[in-house]
Amino acid sequence: MKNDAGEQRAQYAKFLYRATFGPKQGEIDNLQKMGLKAWFEQQTQSPASYHLAKAQEFAALSEEPVNDNMRTGAWWQRSIQADDQLRQRTAYALSQIFVVSKHGVGNRHAELANYYDILLKHAFGNFRDLLEEVTLSSVMGRYLTLEGSRKADADKNTFPDENFAREIMQLFTLGLWQLQPNGWPKLDAQGNKIPSYSQNDVEELARAFTGWRSSDLFAPMYADNGRHDSEAKEILGSSFPAGQSAENDMQQALDLLFNHDNTPAFIAALLIKRFVTSNPRRQYILRVADVFRSNADGIRGDLLAVLSAVLTDSDVINGFAESGDLQRKNTFGRVHEPIIAVANQARAFDMVSEGPRWWDFQYTEANLGQSPLTSPTVFNFYTSDFTPQGELAENNLTSPEFYLLTADNMRRIHNRLWGNIYAAWASPSERKWTWDAAEFEALEAFPEQYIALINERLFGGLMSQELADYLNYMLTVELQGEYVHLRVRNTLYVAVTSPEFFCPE
Template identity: 25%
Template sequence: MDSFLKQAADIDRLRYLYSRAAFGATPAELEEMARKPLRKVVRQLVRESDTMVDLNVVEPDENKSKKQLKGLVRDGQLDREMLKERIRENAERVRDLNLQWLDRMATGKAALREKMALFWHGHFACRTQGRNPLFTQQYANTLRQNALGRFGDLLMAVSKEPAMLQFLNNQQNRKNAPNENFAREVMELFTLGRGNYSEHDIKEAARAFTGWQFTPEGQFIFRERVHDEVEKTIFGKTGAFKGEDVIAMLLEKKQTAHFITSKIYRFFVADGPVNETEDKKRVDDLAEQFYKSSYDITDLMETIFTADWFYDPKNRGAHIKSPVELLANLRHTLGVQFDQPQPQIFVQRTLGQLLFYPPNVAGWPGGKNWIDSSSLLFRMQLPNYVLKAADVTVRPKDEGDVNTQLLARKGNNKFRTTVDWTSFEAAFTKTSDAELTDAIAVTLLPFPLRADQRTLLKKQTKPGQTRSERIQTLTAAMMSLPEYQLT
């Protein structure tokens, strides 16, 4: 019997691990990993993410920011055509950053780091005003750099990013005129969760964050002259606190560890609210470990991925792939390369998850929100569009953002791709024709094929097809099943 079916249980478990902890795995990767103990596989995922290469589409001295506005003024008047051109250039740089990050996800290198960074992008959701490419690039690299480190370091670093300070209006937070937006979101969305602080805590913390600003060149700066030095009382403590003191207080609270652990558990383990007693107990235990480890993210993720309960059948197929996960997974599994960049932006917009354009400060809601009547059909047709290089007539959703509309210009629905079928097919060289369907299915789908699915797949293949043609037909058909949308 083919090695895939001999090791079907191990390969199914690894397919599940790589779909949750990474962006899928090729059949060859699954076959190789199936020879190793699970703990070593998880360690390898971690080890491969030890290093990071920065995303880079703009240099600091190229920043299209305040100091360059001088070039947009003619005869004392703002040149609106030049301003439009500048906005278009910025949008294209952010698009390039989007595609560069998606490429990193799809390669499979440092996959755990990139998957964690995608999670943090939803947690620390942020859009830069004016689509500032330098601020966006710095923000993305900060997420990626700290994705597997200590949460306290990540929280501090992201909180000081110009993109975040700008998005949450802290540049306008000054003594005698405090702006509470930044302080509120740091507590409500980034650390404690709603209801675990008072309005007084927010008001006092906002005063502590006065002076946290940034330069046009993208550098964090503390401006003492606008900082409120008067004593504040936060969480029952009184002192002349600054922003760093507030961050430290938040990390001292076990509620922060519990809130973050709950979100990680929902994202990587059980999609949706943690309601069952068993899940609550696990989250409580994980949160306690997370807190005692000084918020060590890698330690937390290793514990999750090596736990028997992570592989519980009730969790299999319970997570709907986000649009970015779906696209990166498809690309990695089959080595897909797009001849032109625009279709990948088109897919993200159409399915409702455009990197660097979260809908609001709370990020993408995820779960069943990824699926609606307008997107489900396109999701299921996507593999055929990509693998068969077809033109698409679907229009992306119009969420009213002129900046995202700039990314949806000509040629965005011309799907021209190169697929590495040679590598994919090579993994099934020893597979008999009789076992081929099941061997492919175990690498792509979270559940065994049902009788009606087998009948459907059989109808897709045609008499006289070469083996290569049959593999390609079966693969495209399986990727078009509803179950391929799940992990």
């Protein structure tokens, strides 16, 4: 390597775009000083910044019950300002696996914030505990209609609800196809993929999951064994003896799914895609899945160990990715989720709410095509194997986030990025966010230093020479002699609309 110190700093910068909602001023240098090990320790020891409490604080300020805007405002405040960034970022990733949504749950926003807090609470815990608390959550029970599911009733000719039983297998643990340890599908003798469960497994698991009820969406569901089907069941080749209670069957079923051969690689691949790259190599998935199977102490499902493996794998350091049919071309990285690109910008500018309550200044769901806990269905904002038409699809590569980048959303997202820049000069209002552009204004007369500042704040020092050259052209030719604020705004607009701002490596 030509420049070891520079290369090392670049690695730390890239790390922070993955593990946090983007580096704030000083954080890259800080990480470089303390090293990854100390950073992980600091992050895991940092107290969790929960969302319900923050949303309730906003509710009190407005003397209204918690609503969508407050819940979303709390999400932004935490994502931009909370110190427990790894926990926040992980909970957000988990919210796209263990999906619940206001579209389905309804406008029960305090309860939704409380569900999000479950994800925060278990972000560094064990997957088995997370799976259980999510399963028994009354919000999940309402969303995937496990709440109230009861054993078959011959008089009314009704059957147990299969919704949760199906989705916990398809989306939360196993996936549709039997996987090799490295996450690639197993094939049968004819070369066909093999389903990981049958419709019969769904029906049997639905029977095992009968009997759960709720009277309070903040509390876990409780068992009503009068409604539980206590006959024997056969699920994924395992026998569930007759006479078990709802609790017994639940424990046995969750253990079965947690210990299933598919779960480690299925979850590893989903997390890698949320944090690092859309096209991980199978060796990378295998190494992360192995950590899921067994951490240093032989424990299965240690999420902190899994996260560490996701973020520090040798493929991540080396920038290696599956290249599909694009032989050894540059396929490492991902397209940011729009909400993460905006969070990066807000943290780079150190944006703050003007009033004590953080309003949803981004109008997140309408403008970014996504907002926490608002997925249109349990299948998340995109499927993990989505690929846009054209080069990526033709070369068998995926890029899930592209699903959100419609022409309409692209314009709206870029309008938001512009609105956030302009906020530094806009007329004040307690519902807006703002930031201080003085640092930029002070340097705009010195293009080299000014561009270095943009590079540091918005790109973690990773800006391409081409973009730097273009910004220099703007300052020295196109905007020569223009007003200070115009020179700053216009160059920042071009910087944040660049593909490299949206596509971190």
